[in-house]
Structure formats: structure tokens, C-alpha cells
Amino acid sequence: MSKVCVVAGVGPGNGASFSRRFASEGYTAVMLARNDAYLEELKSEIDGSLAMACDVRDPAAIVGVFDRIHREVGSVDVLIYNAGSGDWNNVESTTLDGMESSWRTNALGLLVAAQQVIPSMKANQTGWIVVIGATASLRGGPNTAAFASAKAAQRSLAQSMGRSLGPAGVHVSYVIIDGIIDLERTRASRPDLPDEHFMQPDDIAESVYQLTCQHRSAWTFELDLRPYGEKW
């Protein structure tokens, strides 16, 4: 029976690369996204992968999809929490919905998803939870009132998880993405930026995969990733 990697939040960028990378190592990649149109296409491309619709802002939907995963696929070895969209506005133009939706996507959804996989990981004394974060988790910018706040909540929650689950054999990591992912959409919106400012999703996926290969005497909780041309 193959190991199981759930990727929560799969689009054409990092999520697709995570799914491909873990599938290439023999994992059954279970791909979750709000809209499953793209997932179906991706599923046909990745051998043995599965696609399931799930809006991570809805706790009941998360519980439901993990019930299905446990029934149809088995216990989860790796959870990659890649849902990360958020609202970009300053404090004055941030709406209640923008604030709440950002927090549900980044923080509450992580809590609920993690709670679904922790029991079996603890029982197995092994398991990996990798949370895909952002530089915004480290500071609130003038125009990221909701997004940065949600990412800060997410990073804090990941730390709490790492500290409480480590001794039980569950490895939690937080990956700080500090750059723009190379996508059709991001290239179109930043035609001014040279190649060296764009991050390749496959390169990010490689570092995420390596995290799950670390021996437990030397685990990484947090690492940053940025393109070599980035000013930081």
C-alpha cells in the first residue's frame, strides 16, 4: 500500500508541483481545491492521483473530505497545507468578509485539516505536516491588513503544532515563500520583472519534499525560499 500525501489547495502553481513531486516518489497524491475543474485535468496527468473538491474555509467540508480520504485511501502520511489566498487591502478598506475569509483559509482551515490527520500520525509515531507560508506572516504591511494577519495567525499555529507534536514523532514545518511564483498570470501582471525574480514551483516542491526526508534527530521547522535575484 502506497503512502498518502494530501495537498490542500491545488492550483497550477505550487499545488500541482507538490502533487507531481510526491506522486513521483510513489505517494498517492490526494489533491483538494475549491474548484475541481483544474483538478480533474491535473488528475489525468498524475498517475494514481485523486481529486476532491473542498473549500477549506468550511470546517465541515474539511471534516467530510478527510472522512472520505480515510475511507477510500487510508491514513495520511503527509499533509501539505497550501491554501493561502487572502485579501489585500489597508485597514480602512478591509471588509469583515475579507478579514474572515483570509483567516478561515489560512488559519482555521489549517487547524481543522491538521486535526483530521494528527490522530493516525501520532498512532504511527510518524507523519509530516508542511504549511506553505509567506513573508507576510512576519510583518503586517500597509496594504495587507487581512492577508498578513491571517498568515501571522497561521505561522503561530504551525509553531504551536510543531512544539506539541514533535515529541510524538510528527514533523511540522513552515515554509516562507518570499517571491513571485512563475505562472502565466504572474508573468502577465509583472512583465517588467526579469526571470531571476520568479520562483519555479518545481524548485519549491523539491525543498518541500526534502523536508519530509529529514531524519528526526535534525528537523527543520522553518525555512525561507526566494529567487536568487530577489531584493530582501
Place this chain on the structure above:
Amino acid sequence: MSKVCVVAGVGPGNGASFSRRFASEGYTAVMLARNDAYLEELKSEIDGSLAMACDVRDPAAIVGVFDRIHREVGSVDVLIYNAGSGDWNNVESTTLDGMESSWRTNALGLLVAAQQVIPSMKANQTGWIVVIGATASLRGGPNTAAFASAKAAQRSLAQSMGRSLGPAGVHVSYVIIDGIIDLERTRASRPDLPDEHFMQPDDIAESVYQLTCQHRSAWTFELDLRPYGEKW
């Protein structure tokens, strides 16, 4: 007409001291708390103070109470956001309610309260928003999954507010309380701790008041406060 200081989250500790300190400088202290029994008592003790019930977890209640303040008292010069209760559990025992209630109290409530006072502060090109934070805002501990995450979200939001409102003349500060407040309740629960580990609410209030006296060429966004006996 006297200046107005709203203290959101008033109990027998810091909130009462903030109210007294600003009242002693001639401010009209408007005291908000979920349960207004204690407020009524405190109100009779502080000249010219006002007490209004408000559950900061409920955005509509916040909007309502500030409408009343604007009508009955006038525009707000200082907002001290002191609502800070939260849920203390590890990731496994944290409930949806505990997670959401912590976030609403610490982060969403701050957003909504700030949005009520920002327009007049910007119009006046002056105003102070002081957020009472905690060391938990800096890191997620094993047993503070919900509380630390909510405080991290709050600190990030305060930074975002500080960065966007500073140039408009509005001074935002975040105060990191790193110690136990000296209260009947905390003394009872920690009879082992010597005096030098307890913080006096009046001493905290003094530093908060001084923040509002800083000239705008040298504003503090963040400061920590801890008792001299504290190991940190």
C-alpha cells in the same frame, strides 16, 4: 470639551488602570466590557467616566457602541484596545469555538473598533490607537494554539495599521505584556510566585499614557513591559 479615551475591554486589572490614568489627565474615559456589572461600580469611582456594554466578538455590537459614543460623547482621541482573552489548549484539544472566539476578540474586534475611530482621527490629523498585546503574539506555544495565533494576528494587524496610518498623523502602538498582572485571581492561582513577578496595572497604564505623549518625530510602535524579577 474634554478629550475622549475609549478603553475596550475593562476589568479590574489593566482596563481599570487605563481608565483611571486617562481620566486623571482630563479625558472622558469610555469603558467597554461584555459584562457591565463591574463597569457600573468602576464608573461611580472615576469622575466623568462612562460605561457601555459591548461584546467585541460581535462586529455589529462594536459599530453600535461607537455610534452611541459619537452621538453622546463625540469623536474619539485615544482608543485602547485591551480585549485579550483567549483559549489555551494544544492543537488537538482546541475547538472551533475556542479558535474563532480568540480570533474575534483579539483580531476582528480590533479591526472593527479601529475602523470606527480612524475617519475622525484622520480628519483631525491626530489620534492614538494603543493595542495591548502579549508575548504570545511572538510565538505559538504548545498549549496556546488558539490564543497565540489570535495574538499574532492582532500584532500583524496593528503593524499594518501603524504603517498605513502613521503618515496621516495617527499613532498606533503595540504593547507586549510579558508577565502576570497583580490581581486577586492571579495571586490566588500562583501563590508560589514572589512579588517581583507580578505587574502592577497602574505601572502599565503609566507607560501606555506616556505613549500618547510622544511627539510625532519619534513615535514608538512596539514596546515590551515585564516585571523586573521575570525570567525572559
Place this chain on the structure above:
Amino acid sequence: MSKVCVVAGVGPGNGASFSRRFASEGYTAVMLARNDAYLEELKSEIDGSLAMACDVRDPAAIVGVFDRIHREVGSVDVLIYNAGSGDWNNVESTTLDGMESSWRTNALGLLVAAQQVIPSMKANQTGWIVVIGATASLRGGPNTAAFASAKAAQRSLAQSMGRSLGPAGVHVSYVIIDGIIDLERTRASRPDLPDEHFMQPDDIAESVYQLTCQHRSAWTFELDLRPYGEKW
């Protein structure tokens, strides 16, 4: 007998304002600088102040000057460590001299100066050491290899001092200056910057003075100061 405040590193900006502010509260201000030409001028302007030449990069000179202070003035109540010059270059153009001089000025000098005043502060169970830091202490920029590294060393040393001396009644603080001081020299070099980007030394001095007024149940170790117009 009046209390004694030693300001190490006095020029026309912050150092002069610190000296004036503490002198105005009745302290004997002892002003130290490498070159004492400016000091003599300032001394004639500040009642009861004293000026002594001291290159803080030279430990023996520091020991010597504090011996003299102890003999001629008495034990020190407040030490403000304001020596902060450093070398601004990238890693390739940083010289051994630039690296060492920056470190001696900011870190080694602080150690030696603090060691001269700690014994009497501990004996008195009271005393203040305020270290004037910079945002560079928080991160190494591409062109601040030596300066930022020296400031990071300084901030770490101040933390170590704060943690070990607090329970003995000695209050150590680190002040992060995040902006340009308003001086003839800085105005000339940045004619493009509007007024709201310059910090008034007197406003900085006020916050430093307030630190020494905090009651010991609520001490600040670190605070930042920046002009309201600053982008941060």
C-alpha cells in the same frame, strides 16, 4: 548630592539632547566623546555638566574615564550608551579595520562601560543602562556588513545584560532608532526628504528619560522610535 548620568558618545544630536534632558532633571551629566572640542562648548551650555574625552574603542580608556568619574563625581545612576558609529560597506569592500572598529564602538565598548557601573548599581539595587540602537541591529543589509553586524552584537549583549541584571534591580533598555536624526549634516545630505522624515533629538531624549521613570513592576527592554512620516 545629585544623581549622575553618563552619556557615552556625545555629538550635536542625540548625545547633546540626552545630556540636556537629564541635566534638566537635576542629574550631573557626564559627557564622553572621542573629540572633546564640541564637548567643551556643550559643557558651558549645560549647568553642572562635565566633559571628558574617551575613545570607547579603547577598553583601557573606558576604564580610565570611569575611574575618574567615580573619584570626581561618584557612582553612576544612569549610563546612556550612545556611541554608534560604524562602517557602511558590502561584504567585499569591508576592511578588517572597518569591521573591528564598528564592533569595538558598538559592542566591546558597551561591555566595558557597563562593567564599570554594574557593581555600584547592584549594590544600590537600582540603576539604568540605556543602549541607543538602530534598525540595523535587526537585519544585515547588503551595504551594512560591518555596521549591522556590530549593532546585532550590541543588541544581543544588551539582552544578555537585561536578563541577568533585571532581578538585581538594574534596568537595561535597548532603543531602536528607525529614522534620520535632524542635524545640519543629515539635512544637507538628504535635501529631498520632507520634514516628517526627520527625528528631533529632544523627542528621542524624552522617551529615553521616560524609560528611567518606569516602575520596576513594568519595565521596557526594547522600544522603537521613528518619525511619523517614515515608511517602515
Place this chain on the structure above:
Amino acid sequence: MSKVCVVAGVGPGNGASFSRRFASEGYTAVMLARNDAYLEELKSEIDGSLAMACDVRDPAAIVGVFDRIHREVGSVDVLIYNAGSGDWNNVESTTLDGMESSWRTNALGLLVAAQQVIPSMKANQTGWIVVIGATASLRGGPNTAAFASAKAAQRSLAQSMGRSLGPAGVHVSYVIIDGIIDLERTRASRPDLPDEHFMQPDDIAESVYQLTCQHRSAWTFELDLRPYGEKW
């Protein structure tokens, strides 16, 4: 011609494992240490490795040994700066020598060693500098006045290097070791600690090696490493 990896600071722990790991990938491992008795033994064990005596506290010695490396081995592809000893005392008992020796080992030595390899790395538009840091780089503890201060200086310098060298194709990383290395010496001094609190040098070396395999669109500057049983 094989690639060259210089490990500065080689003892029986991490340094030996770094040397073995990179040698196993075909690198010529050049091992530097103050005392070369252990190096000679290790050299006989690692195929094609070289051992050279060098006290990194002495800039001239560093310049000399890299001249020899360039002459005898060629240009350096990977520099692992593993020299990390330091003085553990509180501010009062820290000596001038302890303070200076710690800083020279951790900060000045890194500057000088890096300056020897940067020119050829920039010319080749590729190269790796990995600095082995410690949690002490993040905060000054009461009894780490000199050590933590030196590590903070080192981390800041590494950041400065990373920011200025990244766009030139040189990848700089800082590895925060947060735990006790599993050595005869450390086991003897902490017989109370269970296995899960000790870090295996080979596991650390694996993560360091993986850093040098990252593609340049997604480089890590900083990562932490700790044993799964560690309280943090």
C-alpha cells in the same frame, strides 16, 4: 577536476560529517582546524581529503591557508563556516579576551574566509557559503553575553552577504542549530538527557548538503534544525 568544499572548523562532530558528506559526492574536502592532530586522523579516513591547520581568529592565517588552497587545490565551490566556539559567561564575568575571541571566531573569521572565496564564486556565477549558526544568534541569554553576541554578529553578517551576493549567483545560508550534538563529550556532560534530545551530525550534514542542491529560483537563506524531542 573535482569540486572543492572547504570546511572551516573541523572536530569530531559536525565538521567531520560535513567533510564526509561532501567527499562522498566527489568533492575534495579541505578541512581546517586550529589543532590538526584530529584532522590528520580524519584525513586518512576520507578519500582525497586534505587537512590544514588554521586558527580562524587570525585573519592572516585565514588569508594564508586560502592562498595555499587556491595554489594546491583550486578555487572553492563550497565554503562551510563551522567555527563556532565561544565564551559562556554573564556580562559581569565576561573578559575582554572571551568577548574578543568569540567575535573573532564567529564573525571576523567568517568575513575574512568569505572574502577569500567570493571573487572566484562571482566569476563563476556560482558558489555556496553555508554558515553554521546557533539559536544563541537570535537572543542574548543571561549567561551567553559573549557567545550570543558573537553569533548575532555572525548571523547579521551572513544576511548581509546573502543579500549582496545572491544576485551574483552565490548562495549564502545560515543554519540555526537548536540542540545538542551527539558526541562522547556531550553525552558525558548530559547523562540525564534521553536519546531524542541529541542531534546526529550526519543528519545535520545531510540538510547542509541539500542546501547546496537547491535550484537558484528557490534558495533558502535560513533554516533551523533541532531534534524531535527538543522543547522549543
